[in-house]
Amino acid sequence: MSTDALSNLLLEAALVVYAGAVLAYLAEILLAPGLDRVGVAHRRTLVGAAAETSTRAGAEADPGRVDPSASLPPTAGRWSERGERAGRLALPLLTLGSGLHLGAVVARGFAAGRAPWGNMFEFAVVGALVAAGVFLVLERRYEVRYLGVWVSAVVLGVLGFAVTVLYTEAGPLLPALRSTWLVIHVFAAILATGLFTIGALVSVLYLMADRQGPAAGRGRLGAYVSRLPDREALDRLAFRLHAVAFPIWTFAVMAGAIWAQYAWGRYWGWDPKETWAFVSWVAYAAYLHARVTAGWRGRGAAGIALVGYATMLFNFIGVNIFFTGFHSYAGL
Amino acid sequence: MTGTTTAAPDVMADDVRVGPRPARARDLMLWTWRQLTSMRVALVLLFLLAVASVPGSVFPQRRTNPVAVAGYVEAHPDLAPWLDRLSMFDVFGSPWFGAIYLLLFVSLVGCVVPRSFAHARALRARPPAAPQHLTRMRDHRSFDTPQKPVQALDAAAAALRRHRYRIDRTTATLSAERGYLRETGNLFFHVSLLLIIVGAAVGGLFGTRGTVVVLEGAGFTNTVTQYNDIAPGRLVDVADLPPFSLELVDFTATFATEGERRGTADEFVAEVRYRTAPGQPSTDRDIRVNAPLTIGRTDIHLLGHGYAPIFTVTDGAGTVVFSGAVPFLPADGNFLSTGVIKVPDAQPEQLGFSGFFLPTAMIDEQGPRSLFPEALNPAVVINVWKGDLGLDSGRPQSVFQLDTRSMEQVRDDGEFVTALLADGQALDLPDGLGSITYGGYVEWANLQVSSNPGLPILLGGAGLALVSVTLSLFIRRRRIWVRVTPVGAGGSVIEIAGLDRAHGGDLDTELDELAAATARPAGLGTGSKGSDPT
Numbered sequence: 001m002s003t004d005a006l007s008n009l010l011l012e013a014a015l016v017v018y019a020g021a022v023l024a025y026l027a028e029i030l031l032a033p034g035l036d037r038v039g040v041a042h043r044r045t046l047v048g049a050a051a052e053t054s055t056r057a058g059a060e061a062d063p064g065r066v067d068p069s070a071s072l073p074p075t076a077g078r079w080s081e082r083g084e085r086a087g088r089l090a091l092p093l094l095t096l097g098s099g100l101h102l103g104a105v106v107a108r109g110f111a112a113g114r115a116p117w118g119n120m121f122e123f124a125v126v127g128a129l130v131a132a133g134v135f136l137v138l139e140r141r142y143e144v145r146y147l148g149v150w151v152s153a154v155v156l157g158v159l160g161f162a163v164t165v166l167y168t169e170a171g172p173l174l175p176a177l178r179s180t181w182l183v184i185h186v187f188a189a190i191l192a193t194g195l196f197t198i199g200a201l202v203s204v205l206y207l208m209a210d211r212q213g214p215a216a217g218r219g220r221l222g223a224y225v226s227r228l229p230d231r232e233a234l235d236r237l238a239f240r241l242h243a244v245a246f247p248i249w250t251f252a253v254m255a256g257a258i259w260a261q262y263a264w265g266r267y268w269g270w271d272p273k274e275t276w277a278f279v280s281w282v283a284y285a286a287y288l289h290a291r292v293t294a295g296w297r298g299r300g301a302a303g304i305a306l307v308g309y310a311t312m313l314f315n316f317i318g319v320n321i322f323f324t325g326f327h328s329y330a331g332l
Numbered sequence: 333m334t335g336t337t338t339a340a341p342d343v344m345a346d347d348v349r350v351g352p353r354p355a356r357a358r359d360l361m362l363w364t365w366r367q368l369t370s371m372r373v374a375l376v377l378l379f380l381l382a383v384a385s386v387p388g389s390v391f392p393q394r395r396t397n398p399v400a401v402a403g404y405v406e407a408h409p410d411l412a413p414w415l416d417r418l419s420m421f422d423v424f425g426s427p428w429f430g431a432i433y434l435l436l437f438v439s440l441v442g443c444v445v446p447r448s449f450a451h452a453r454a455l456r457a458r459p460p461a462a463p464q465h466l467t468r469m470r471d472h473r474s475f476d477t478p479q480k481p482v483q484a485l486d487a488a489a490a491a492l493r494r495h496r497y498r499i500d501r502t503t504a505t506l507s508a509e510r511g512y513l514r515e516t517g518n519l520f521f522h523v524s525l526l527l528i529i530v531g532a533a534v535g536g537l538f539g540t541r542g543t544v545v546v547l548e549g550a551g552f553t554n555t556v557t558q559y560n561d562i563a564p565g566r567l568v569d570v571a572d573l574p575p576f577s578l579e580l581v582d583f584t585a586t587f588a589t590e591g592e593r594r595g596t597a598d599e600f601v602a603e604v605r606y607r608t609a610p611g612q613p614s615t616d617r618d619i620r621v622n623a624p625l626t627i628g629r630t631d632i633h634l635l636g637h638g639y640a641p642i643f644t645v646t647d648g649a650g651t652v653v654f655s656g657a658v659p660f661l662p663a664d665g666n667f668l669s670t671g672v673i674k675v676p677d678a679q680p681e682q683l684g685f686s687g688f689f690l691p692t693a694m695i696d697e698q699g700p701r702s703l704f705p706e707a708l709n710p711a712v713v714i715n716v717w718k719g720d721l722g723l724d725s726g727r728p729q730s731v732f733q734l735d736t737r738s739m740e741q742v743r744d745d746g747e748f749v750t751a752l753l754a755d756g757q758a759l760d761l762p763d764g765l766g767s768i769t770y771g772g773y774v775e776w777a778n779l780q781v782s783s784n785p786g787l788p789i790l791l792g793g794a795g796l797a798l799v800s801v802t803l804s805l806f807i808r809r810r811r812i813w814v815r816v817t818p819v820g821a822g823g824s825v826i827e828i829a830g831l832d833r834a835h836g837g838d839l840d841t842e843l844d845e846l847a848a849a850t851a852r853p854a855g856l857g858t859g860s861k862g863s864d865p866t
Contacts, residue, residue, distance in 0.1 A: 174596065174597060175597055175599055175600055175620070176621050243806070246801070246805065247801050247802045247805065250801060251798055257794070258791075262622070263621065263622045263633070264633060264635070265624065265631050265633040265780050269395075270393060270424050272389035275388050275389040278382075278385055282378050282381050282385075285378060286375055288805075289375050293372055294372075311382075323389055323390075
């Protein structure tokens with residue numbers, strides 16, 4: 001079997017395993033009883049990790065909360081047990097999936113005889129791997145189980161989109177792309193994109209938790225949201241992710257400029273990709289400022305982070321479709 | 333504008349600055365200044381900057397693609413003049429874009445300068461004195477130790493010093509602070525952005541960029557007249573360009589011949605021979621994509637390439653009135669190229685030819701085509717015009733287009749004269765107009781010659797920005813206080829409290845470690861005397 005075929009096989013296997021992880025995380029959420037004492041207790045353990053706020057969060061969670069377990073059918077307990085058992089499978093599945101995913105990327109690199117991030121397909125595949133990897137690292141350091149369902153779903157979605165729509169055979173690059181700077185510039189961009197992706201997810205969860213507030217939501221989504229850490233902890237996590245991603249993105253843009261100067265004799269030409277990279281940079285700079293500006297903290301900042309992410313997505317997909325420029329050899 | 337993460341009320345606490353609008357002129361100016369330098373306005377300006385950039389990616393831009401702009405104007409005759417009035421074809425040079433970033437940088441300077449003074453004071457200042465009641469602070473520890481107060485403080489100071497705290501000691505207290513580099517990084521980051529703007533301006537004023545089409549076997553001397561187009565910086569004296577010269581010895585483009593990538597470029601190599609100045613020895617070098625040639629401070633990049641078919645034109649009088657290679661412009665991926673030949677000296681009438689060059693020629697019901705970008709079966713298709721080329725009319729002309737307003741296409745028996753010519757073939761023109769012979773081709777390279785003295789500043793600014801933004805985001809600013817109260821026979825009660833400028837750090841861990849280090853000092857006899865001082 002050629003390494004190219006091996007890479008594709010590993011990708012397909014990773015897709016299947018990721019799908020399993022999504023199902024496991026979903027089962028855990030959907031089979032859990034609606035809002036009840038278990039949910040509240042669970043919330044406490046989650047918040048306990050974010051130590052200093054646990055008492056406040058507990059106080060928030062308890063009062064005025066109806067106890068719907070009284071009206072639950074007797075089978076509910078069994079279902080939630082199954083859900084928990086499924087949930088225990090989720091992280092190992094996600095870990096296995098990213099292992100296969102990593103194997104696919106390495107095999108692709110050997111098949112193409114170069115760093116495996118030279119076109120949109122490879123960018124998406126490696127970007128999804130970075131997102132999965134960032135989550136696994138976070139999972140070791142913080143209690144971020146609540147993120148699992150979103151991360152695995154996004155990774156699965158991106159990978160599926162890459163394999164079905166963006167797929168390109170492994171091959172050498174255009175002369176213009178054969179440069180060490182491609183390895184540096186594009187990898188930094190992928191790394192930042194992966195981090196911004198997780199950051200955007202946390203910002204969405206922040207807005208969900210903020211919308212729900214201390215008054216309990218209804219149904220299983222409400223139960224899920226009520227198990228999220230408190231808003232401040234989410235805001236902090238979102239900030240940390242963005243704070244790591246921002247210098248990397250800055251570096252990616254600068255490395256691109258250095259490469260452009262070297263390859264084309266102009267470090268910045270306002271081509272559509274560059275323009276949108278700049279727009280994203282400014283948006284995330286605005287996010288960092290908004291976090292310390294009265295009236296913009298919290299919701300406003302989270303909203304700006306999502307606008308920033310939208311510009312990243314547009315730069316990755318929209319710019320390649322709608323505009324032509326110096327970056328239009330991305331292969332779409 | 334500064335203050336990416338410090339949540340504590342700092343010099344730039346925007347809430348304080350934005351008050352109601354005052355009536356008196358002097359106050360109004362002050363108020364405007366405060367508004368402009370407030371974080372809220374900086375935030376709005378950042379937004380505007382992002383939004384203002386978007387049209388620059390939507391509409392073609394004159395600086396990068398004037399041809400696309402011309403095409404757009406032609407396609408949208410009603411809309412284009414309005415867009416042009418709004419500078420939509422030159423967004424990044426437009427007054428409103430300039431206004432936004434100018435305001436943003438005024439805001440930045442207005443913020444950085446006072447903050448720099450404040451930070452300079454903070455750097456010289458001692459850590460603030462310990463509050464009276466440390467145990468009332470949110471993060472604190474309190475415990476007894478059998479050590480004497482002075483020993484306990486020694487131990488605490490040593491532990492804090494290991495963590496790079498700046499320490500101020502009194503007989504009963506320690507005040508410690510660390511993380512000054514956070515604000516330093518923050519300020520330097522904003523300064524580095526100014527540096528980048530300065531670098532860009534220096535490049536714009538003192539840099540030069542031009543392009544020149546060089547045929548194989550032909551040369552180029554770095555004087556202003558030799559350029560196809562040149563954009564010298566405002567303060568550049570074009571008579572003073574570095575006196576190098578180069579010759580394009582050979583140009584080779586290779587293309588993939590099979591697979592999905594068939595017809596895409598594999599490699600471009602421009603083999604050049606250059607001299608740094610007249611009379612200097614010559615050097616041979618290859619210029620490739622991603623591998624420019626640098627002569628002194630001038631970079632020479634390979635931007636494009638194409639074919640230049642060679643023609644000989646004989647007029648009705650039998651005189652050779654034109655002979656040479658004519659660069660044709662590639663029009664599609666298989667290098668079907670278009671170009672014109674202008675022969676003003678032809679008798680009895682001026683002649684003009686427009687044509688295609690087909691590197692791998694094929695003619696079928698779809699018309700003349702090229703099947704592959706490499707010259708495997710080269711041929712030209714020629715159409716003939718006669719009349720006045722309009723070269724003396726004063727109207728500016730492109731060398732790639734015929735101005736046919738005063739010309740007529742030559743017919744023979746009512747049919748337009750046209751021919752597909754292979755190497756060495758000639759087309760005889762009717763009515764005694766003469767003939768044209770196609771005699772092979774050479775390749776040409778489009779070289780960009782540029783110099784930019786702003787680059788070192790830009791690179792320095794970029795490096796500084798990267799280091800300083802990292803410092804400003806990851807250095808944690810923290811204060812710790814220790815208070816010792818002697819109790820009993822030689823024992824002490826220790827109170828430790830810590831304060832972070834931003835929440836969510838490892839303050840708890842650090843307080844625990846400090847407490848442990850203070851309780852049992854290393855190297856000193858631990859249980860010196862007296863078991864429980866209470």
